[in-house]
Amino acid sequence: MSENKHRVSRRQFLNYTLTGVGGFMAAGMLMPMVRFALDPILKEEAGTEMVAVAQVKDITTEPQRFDFKVKVKDAWYESEEPKSAWVYKDDKGEIVALSPVCKHLGCTVNWNGDKGNPNRFFCPCHYGLYEKDGTNVPGTPPIYPLDRYELKVKDGTLYLGKAKPRGEA
Amino acid sequence: MKWTAKDVEVYLQEKEYIDTAVIPLIPLTLEKNVKSIASMGEFVQIIVGELERQFKGRVFLLPPFTYFTSESMEEKIKRIADWTSQLTANGMKHIFYVTSDTEWKAGEASLPGTLLWLPSIPLEHMDEKYKQQIVMDQTSQLMNLLISKWS
Numbered sequence: 001m002s003e004n005k006h007r008v009s010r011r012q013f014l015n016y017t018l019t020g021v022g023g024f025m026a027a028g029m030l031m032p033m034v035r036f037a038l039d040p041i042l043k044e045e046a047g048t049e050m051v052a053v054a055q056v057k058d059i060t061t062e063p064q065r066f067d068f069k070v071k072v073k074d075a076w077y078e079s080e081e082p083k084s085a086w087v088y089k090d091d092k093g094e095i096v097a098l099s100p101v102c103k104h105l106g107c108t109v110n111w112n113g114d115k116g117n118p119n120r121f122f123c124p125c126h127y128g129l130y131e132k133d134g135t136n137v138p139g140t141p142p143i144y145p146l147d148r149y150e151l152k153v154k155d156g157t158l159y160l161g162k163a164k165p166r167g168e169a
Numbered sequence: 170m171k172w173t174a175k176d177v178e179v180y181l182q183e184k185e186y187i188d189t190a191v192i193p194l195i196p197l198t199l200e201k202n203v204k205s206i207a208s209m210g211e212f213v214q215i216i217v218g219e220l221e222r223q224f225k226g227r228v229f230l231l232p233p234f235t236y237f238t239s240e241s242m243e244e245k246i247k248r249i250a251d252w253t254s255q256l257t258a259n260g261m262k263h264i265f266y267v268t269s270d271t272e273w274k275a276g277e278a279s280l281p282g283t284l285l286w287l288p289s290i291p292l293e294h295m296d297e298k299y300k301q302q303i304v305m306d307q308t309s310q311l312m313n314l315l316i317s318k319w320s
Contacts, residue, residue, distance in 0.1 A: 105225065106225040
């Protein structure tokens with residue numbers, strides 16, 4: 001009879017329940033341990049995070065200034081550092097994001113800042129000049145081109161990373 | 170540049186390019202209007218910080234010149250004149266004092282450098298976006314003043 005075949009003895013019943021409950025308890029203890037062990041791998045690498053800066057539709061062929069903030073950690077002191085970028089589309093339609101920090105002594109450069117030099121970046125401190133693509137104009141104090149930000153476009157938003165000397169970004 | 174070891178290192182190498190000193194004038198008191206006096210100082214510090222970021226390569230932002238509100242004007246002017254002569258003796262050509270304290274207006278004529286007075290705007294309850302806008306506006310006004318002094 002089928003009833004007899006499926007009869008569970010007291011010993012079997014206790015075995016099943018204890019294994020089940022024991023299994024849950026073991027899992028409850030092991031799961032956090034595994035999570036702790038994996039945590040450093042799952043964590044995003046600090047410093048490589050990108051910050052949303054602008055909408056791609058707002059970017060034109062004329063350089064525009066966008067301000068954003070990045071988190072910096074200096075020993076135990078965490079703060080938000082304001083940063084800016086000059087963003088435009090070049091002749092091929094590719095987005096270029098230049099760091100506004102003058103390569104001479106670190107002032108902030110402006111697009112079209114000097115009336116005598118249209119369509120150039122101008123540094124008001126020591127009259128440094130850069131072409132639109134960031135190349136330093138010979139004869140002015142800066143001796144390197146402006147840094148470029150690492151950039152990425154996702155869902156119509158422009159994200160910027162670190163500013164790197166040209167050739168690396 | 171700021172008064173930090175890292176920036177001073179650059180200053181020592183590039184001395185001839187850094188000819189402008191900015192000194193924030195910050196009043197102190199524990200008697201009356203403590204809060205508004207503190208917010209004055211806070212505002213000025215934020216503005217000069219932003220100014221320094223824009224003009225890092227030519228402007229030396231000095232630690233604030235602090236004084237108790239009870240200090241007499243003659244005494245303050247004597248001290249600030251002393252600061253100024255120390256700076257000019259070491260190659261600084263343009264000295265700017267930035268403050269929100271109206272008292273300095275009275276002593277402006279006897280100051281050896283240029284006084285830049287800003288109306289203090291309490292930023293503490295302000296939206297982050299407005300705050301940035303106001304700080305940018307105020308800073309760009311100061312920047313224009315500095316640029317016109319340079320040329």
